[in-house]
Amino acid sequence: MACTKYLSNLLFDLAMLKGKRVIITGASSGIGEQMAYQLAKMGSHILITARTEEKLKKVAEKCTELGSASAYYIHGSMDNMTFAKQVVHEAERLFGGLDMLILNHIGYTYFGFFDGDVDHIRKLLEINFLSYATMTVEALPMLKASGGNIVVVSSFAGKVGLPLTVPYSTTKFALDGFFSSLRMEFYHQKVNVSITLCVLSYIDTDTALNTVSRVIQQPAAPKEECAYEIIKGGAMRQREVYYQYEATKIPMLMRDWAPELLEYLVLKNYNVDGLSKNKE
Numbered sequence: 146m147a148c149t150k151y152l153s154n155l156l157f158d159l160a161m162l163k164g165k166r167v168i169i170t171g172a173s174s175g176i177g178e179q180m181a182y183q184l185a186k187m188g189s190h191i192l193i194t195a196r197t198e199e200k201l202k203k204v205a206e207k208c209t210e211l212g213s214a215s216a217y218y219i220h221g222s223m224d225n226m227t228f229a230k231q232v233v234h235e236a237e238r239l240f241g242g243l244d245m246l247i248l249n250h251i252g253y254t255y256f257g258f259f260d261g262d263v264d265h266i267r268k269l270l271e272i273n274f275l276s277y278a279t280m281t282v283e284a285l286p287m288l289k290a291s292g293g294n295i296v297v298v299s300s301f302a303g304k305v306g307l308p309l310t311v312p313y314s315t316t317k318f319a320l321d322g323f324f325s326s327l328r329m330e331f332y333h334q335k336v337n338v339s340i341t342l343c344v345l346s347y348i349d350t351d352t353a354l355n356t357v358s359r360v361i362q363q364p365a366a367p368k369e370e371c372a373y374e375i376i377k378g379g380a381m382r383q384r385e386v387y388y389q390y391e392a393t394k395i396p397m398l399m400r401d402w403a404p405e406l407l408e409y410l411v412l413k414n415y416n417v418d419g420l421s422k423n424k425e
């Protein structure tokens with residue numbers, strides 16, 4: 146893996162994204178917003194989406210200033226699969242095709258002990274998982290035609306069970322199951338569409354900092370660098386991206402060989418006393 150990272154650093158060229166037609170979901174804030182800016186600087190055609198129209202408008206305007214080949218937005222909620230399909234159709238209408246589909250949005254969830262609400266898990270699965278599958282199916286003909294890329298933004302919490310994120314973690318594990326299986330079928334069927342699953346550690350977005358900073362002791366990694374690494378991994382057709390590497394890949398090595406040690410180290414990171422303050 147370290148070797149793959151080293152090679153992709155050497156071979157990645159920003160010009161690879163020039164003129165490429167990209168959809169980015171969850172791009173009104175956080176990592177998605179940063180990916181939109183990076184792609185704009187690289188000269189891509191961009192279609193961004195989220196629920197809040199005013200925020201999207203501002204992000205799209207900034208993308209145009211930064212040099213995007215074009216920048217459009219469409220607002221709506223990903224709990225609605227008709228909307229998920231509509232976003233893909235909009236890209237087809239605007240760009241006449243698609244090179245990269247970046248699936249990044251997540252719905253609201255709580256950060257705390259599991260409260261037994263299975264209905265919340267069902268709703269979160271629709272936003273964080275089923276809309277990803279729906280958009281993938283809808284975009285596949287265009288991606289096959291372009292030999293394009295699917296980029297799935299997941300989490301360390303989608304590879305290792307962590308406390309306080311039961312519904313969220315469930316949805317992220319589902320992404321691994323779906324996309325890792327699909328990737329294997331693509332190899333088998335010689336479908337020239339890459340699938341990159343991004344395993345992220347704690348990143349300094351407003352949402353993450355506001356949600357967990359009282360509970361998690363470790364520092365958060367910069368969202369700008371995170372966005373760059375995701376785009377690079379997608380463009381280089383890497384099967385997985387680990388960011389930050391030390392906080393994700395190294396613990397992953399422990400997951401199957403020393404699970405108790407990993408659980409011990411993870412739990413040491415959590416200050417559960419901060420949780421009650423979090424709810425105030």
Ligand SMILES: NC(=O)C1=CN([C@@H]2O[C@H](COP(=O)(O)OP(=O)(O)OC[C@H]3O[C@@H](n4cnc5c(N)ncnc54)[C@H](OP(=O)(O)O)[C@@H]3O)[C@@H](O)[C@H]2O)C=CC1
Nearest residue numbers: 171172173175176195196197222223300345348350352353
């Ligand atoms: N930050 C972190 O520490 C980590 C983040 N990640 C992953 O990175 C990705 C981005 O996270 P981050 O940038 O922190 O999150 P943010 O909260 O900053 O961004 C989430 C985005 O999703 C949109 N969104 C929320 N609800 C919906 C909905 N129902 N339908 C459509 N869009 C919606 C939001 O916009 P709006 O409200 O306008 O709809 C926003 O654009 C996620 O996949 C997350 O799991 C993984 C590991 C760590």
Ligand SMILES: C[C@H](CCC(=O)O)[C@H]1CC[C@H]2[C@@H]3C(=O)C[C@@H]4C[C@H](O)CC[C@]4(C)[C@H]3CC[C@]12C
Nearest residue numbers: 300301302310346347352353356357361411414
């Ligand atoms: C602190 C965790 C790192 C693992 C460890 O304990 O050593 C973080 C790894 C993944 C993070 C969560 C995540 O995936 C994104 C969430 C979505 C929201 O933006 C709120 C924050 C998160 C729950 C975030 C919290 C820190 C991690 C669990």
